[in-house]
Amino acid sequence: MAIEGSGVETSNGGRNANATSGGYLDHGWQMVTNPKKQRRLEVAKAKGGKDGNNGSSKSTSDSKIFQALEIEAEERRARRDARIAAALAAGVEDEEDSDDGEAPKTEGTVEETELKKPKAKKPKKPKVSVAEAAAAIDSTDLATFLSDISESFASLPDIQLLRCADYFGRAFSSVTTAQFGWNKILRETPIVKSLEIPLCYVPDTLNKMLADWLSQRPADALCKFIVWILKEILDDAHAHAGSHKSSKHSAPPSQKTKVGVLILLAIILRRRPDILQQQAQTVRNQFQALDQLPTLVWAYGQAAQGDLVIGMSLWVHNLLPLAVGKSSTPVLRDTALQFLESVVLVDPKKARSVLLNGVSRKGERLVPAASLDSVMRASFPTESARTKAADRFQAVYPIVKELALAGLQNSKTTRPVAQQLLPLSVAALSQDVEALSQEACSNFIWCLSQNSDCYQQWEKLHLENLKASNRVLSYIRHEWKEASQRLAPFMNLKKTVKALRLKHKHVLEDTQKNHDLLGQAKVADGHCKAILNRLSTFPSCASATLTLSAGAAIAYAFYMLSPDANPLKWDGWLHLSNIRSLF
Template sequence: IGLTKDLFLHLVPLFLWSLDAILADLASQQPGSKGAKKGTQPASSKSQLAIFVALAMVLRRKPDALVSVLPTLRETSKYQGQDKLPVIAWMIAQASQGDLAVGLYAWSQNLLPVVSAKSSNPQSRDIILQLVEKILSGPKARTILVNGAVRKGERLIPPPALEILLRVTFPASSARVKATERFEAVYPTLKEVALAGATGSKAMNQVAQQMLTFAFKAAGEKTAELSKEAAGISIWCFTQNAECYKQWDKVYEDNLEASVVVLKRLSEEWKELSVKLAPVDPLRETLKKFRQKNEKALESGVDGARQSLFKDADKYCKILLGKLSRGHGCLKGMAFAVVALAVGAVVMSPNMESLDWDKLSVFV
């Protein structure tokens, strides 16, 4: 049941009042605290429990209402900080029991960014991971979230959230922490939700272009696992939107390391990827442009490191163009063979007038 305007106007203040009361009470219990802030009356233990119960009931029955206060929780300083995080996570957990999609959306919008913040610490990462692990733990959670990856026009895992996940799941070996393995466990499902959608739709075209921006950059970095995963996402972008090739063309020379990684991946996994990348004409034209840029750069005498990159890029461009040419030739050869067989059948037929020309034309 959707929220009426009147109900919405009442629930939002109720949420914030309840949250303020809970936070004020928690603050008054902190060691060294001088009590609640002026103007805020600390709640008794019974009334505090009543607030928790009432808030939990509302969040479970009307999880949509939480979405309305997410910007306030995200942008207002009094709701920021390690001491507020458990309560915010608890609220999202309650809403997720009413609607998993709301829970994951709230998690990606308000909690996941904390992981990449300078203030991130083991305690905050643990709280954030516990919540998403809980959301994903249900037997039908994956199906529900992938099928409902877009909720009221908003993606549950938008491109900026996937970028954060990419970074925290595939850090440099020296930057790995205890939480890294837990992110590795939830990443595949969250990535699947992030990439879910109707191929070719306007929305997915935009998503692909947004994702290519950060994925392509990450593909050129030194961390092998990060580079590999980012290259895979970059190639996925090409399967969704041919405009991404133009985007690649614009940044090709400024991101040679990434270009080499992606070109190598395409050439090594061409048999599997070629079907997903069809039609391949945009790729063929892009590779031809790359070859022109490579030749121009090599003729101009670029420095040693970049010269090596241009040579590698050109090598993979040649390999891919060769594969594309052979694939095109095979299709032409197959068509010629079918026509030849059809003509042969006509010539060899003892009774040409009895041939079913309609069937023959369909066969060809």
């Protein structure tokens, strides 16, 4: 039979003959040959018959090859059935062969599979909590260790602190990140509660022993030590935060925690909070990443537990700029406000008295004028920009203002603050925000009452900031009763108002000035006239009041000295003579 269109034909005549003669069944197999090749074979057979005999033997060999393949397949199926039966008898599921063309397996493989034993699992390490590791520390052993390193390294306090850190690292080495995940604790725990971790797990005896020993180390050594601890903790927290996955060749982070050095840091900051205040600038410059902020806030909170004034100072210089800066975010504002509300001002009455006693230390104000201005602007934004954070800032603004302006009137502590705050108040008055302008105007009046040099500052800033200056003049004019009490005596005010009128005169005489400036100058000149009228009438009213008061007092005295008019028969002359005898 020939296959159409392929130039190939099939033949089975020779094979049937061989099958009949040799007893071999072809099972329907047909040999496909090429016509050209077949013709060449016929030509060769016609010549000598030699090639024909070779072709017949080749056909027979091909049939034997197929027969061998079928026998091999039958044996393979038998072996597979035997393995399945053996697996079912043993109660184990056996996987089928994925490829029938796979090399045959020996029967010994089944026996080896049955004889295989499951691998022994490694015993899991017991989970140790921070409290258990802390309880396992022997106080006697710790006391001996601290005494030994104090004697062995008497002149090397840095080595003493590092050896102590190594001791606690070994003591808490069995605590893994699964038992103490620092990043998770800071992320899911409020600030005020996180401050008790991990010290809440340490027995009081160990805590007191460590605090006494650490507080006796030199300040320079402690400053370096806390910076080193912060770097260790922050590097470890960064590694466990997942940033190491960015590099394919980086090693996985260690499962050990830094809870040992965390305990040392908390004890140092609570006992010696001034150490962190000394290193505040270094910490602020060295650790600026946002993912490091939670750990830094925790450290600031530990210092606040030891000294509330230092905690407030750290908030003013380190957290407030992040909350009110240009790159501020809701998370940063919430962190800063949460620290102030729940850590520093958790007990407002107690905190107020403590903070007022520390408003000025070594010539530095606890709340500088620039910080007060920042909180004021955050408390009174425009209506379109008002958020919940603004309400929270407004709630803490009174205590911040009181701390910034606290001090005796015209004292050495308040005079510099007044000079710093007045230009900031002028800038705030220039904005078209009613609530902000009223608060800035009140601060401006306070500056005038604290330092006479502020009047000269006002004269210099007047023409460049006519809009702001007009608001101050308007306040003094319309709120004269309150302003007069704060600005008395009025010599400096009267002198300044006259100087401002002279400046207005020069502006109004120059017709080349723009209309807005001329209009503002006219308004300011009108306020100055009204204030001068108030100042000119005040002395006569005051003198009249004083004269009447003195006259009334004298008349009442004579009335009491008169025996006819005294119903109680009080001997006033005798009383006066007794008083005179005392002198």
